[in-house]
Amino acid sequence: MSGRPADPVLAAALKRLQEGMPAVLATIAATRGSTPRVPGTRMLVDATGIVGSVGGGQLEFEIIASARDLLASNASATRCQHFILGPDLRQCCGGALDIVLERLMPESLPWLKQVLDWEFEGAFWEGRLAVGDPSSARRLHRLEGAPSEPGTARLVKSVDGAELVEMSGRPWPQLYLFGAGHVGRALVRLLGDLPFHVTWCDGREDIFPAEIPMNTRCDAAADIDALIKGAPADAHFLIMTHSHALDFDLVAAVLAKERFGSLGLIGSDTKKARFLQRLRADGVAPGDLARLQCPVGIPGIKSKVPAAIAIAVAAELLVLTQAREQEGAVTGVQSVG
Incomplete structure (x- = not known):
């Protein structure tokens, strides 16, 4: 968008x-x-x-x-x-x-x-x-x-x-969220009051709630490869679908893009280790592998309640975007959403 x-x-x-x-x-x-x-x-x-x-x-x-x-x-x-x-x-x-x-x-x-x-x-x-x-x-x-x-x-x-x-034009970071399950829904509700431009993707068209925040666009039929390739170089990606296989394909596609703001994956240390092993075997460079954040969210919040996970993820996004804004202020580079 x-x-x-x-x-x-x-x-x-x-x-x-x-x-x-x-x-x-x-x-x-x-x-x-x-x-x-x-x-x-x-x-x-x-x-x-x-x-x-x-x-x-x-x-x-x-x-x-x-x-x-x-x-x-x-x-x-x-x-x-x-x-x-x-x-x-x-x-x-x-x-x-x-x-x-x-x-x-x-x-x-x-x-x-x-x-x-x-x-x-x-x-x-x-x-x-x-x-x-x-x-x-x-x-x-x-x-x-x-x-x-x-x-x-x-x-x-x-x-x-x-x-x-x-x-006009306060720059808002672009976020691509994959997955409309419990955590995805809780996160979108929270992000509705935060300065993010959200593209929310899930192939299950009937899973999106009736009430969608104004800063969010739902897409059930997206060409995922084209969507990821066409995303801005500073876009943030969050992956939390219902399928580990789909999660892996999405992670691989984002890492292949090379230039992106951040990549977060919902899951455990074990899930991350398995994904990294497969990605390493596929030839993904160590420096790119290090960019995968899993479990996603600021550390210290152990709750598995969807709303709590959403808060941890949103807080991490705010930290990331604030750091980017400060970097832009120092270098004189301005990001436009």
């Missing part, structure tokens, strides 16, 4: 509008000092609930209250509020941030549909909305390439007022 996963907050905003439910989009536009979240972070607020988070605690409580005040007022003008994370909010971060609150109306549907279409295509965009204007006045510009700071926002101030400027 060449596109990026839908931003869950913007996707939820589109769904609310399509269902005729009023909501307010809260976006962190600027920060100074220590703050719980970064510029570009969004939260959707309606009369009964929220989607996403801009930091939790008393700060988020105040932002939700302000958003619901905006809903109750029926005002269409976008607002900007400044918060200092000090004693008044019972938070000791010491920083400050600006939050832009915009009431979403039926007239906001075109821009929401457009940015989500661009995300699906893998295109990048810039959005601009003047504080005081309605959400529908947002100006969009499709970018030719990835922005220098993807997935961020800033508040541009001038003598004429202030403007929220947003950049």
Whole structure:
């Protein structure tokens, strides 16, 4: 899949509008000092609930209250509020941030549909909305390439007022998950709230659950060889099918690809030893064999409960992707999902 996963907050905003439910989009536009979240972070607020988070605690409580005040007022003008994370909010971060609150109306549907279409295509965009204007006045510009700071926002101030400027394209790692059993299902549920683009493969078409997270695409009829060969060079692979024979074929196919982010296999030390023996006999180089992680997941979690295994695997993925991001920051290389 060449596109990026839908931003869950913007996707939820589109769904609310399509269902005729009023909501307010809260976006962190600027920060100074220590703050719980970064510029570009969004939260959707309606009369009964929220989607996403801009930091939790008393700060988020105040932002939700302000958003619901905006809903109750029926005002269409976008607002900007400044918060200092000090004693008044019972938070000791010491920083400050600006939050832009915009009431979403039926007239906001075109821009929401457009940015989500661009995300699906893998295109990048810039959005601009003047504080005081309605959400529908947002100006969009499709970018030719990835922005220098993807997935961020800033508040541009001038003598004429202030403007929220947003950049799309926060890079999300691509994960190819093979197997839709108990652990696979638990892992997909967990990854639904994490920044991963998941392609979930299992030849048993009727095994996928009815509810699939927005960042996940199911594929029951994939050409596995073509899928693996066509995956990005930094893609992560997790193999946990119902068949050891299929597991082995998938491991061999990923190792033959040579360039990939990581390769994890569910199983025991005994399973790993048997796989390595066969792969060694097939001529796989020792350096490639060393890249096979089995058992998969961060060490120290011994539970065999599917949800516990999923947590261990997700934690390991986060460690791997964080290390890659830090490496990219040092070298100046940026990965684009």
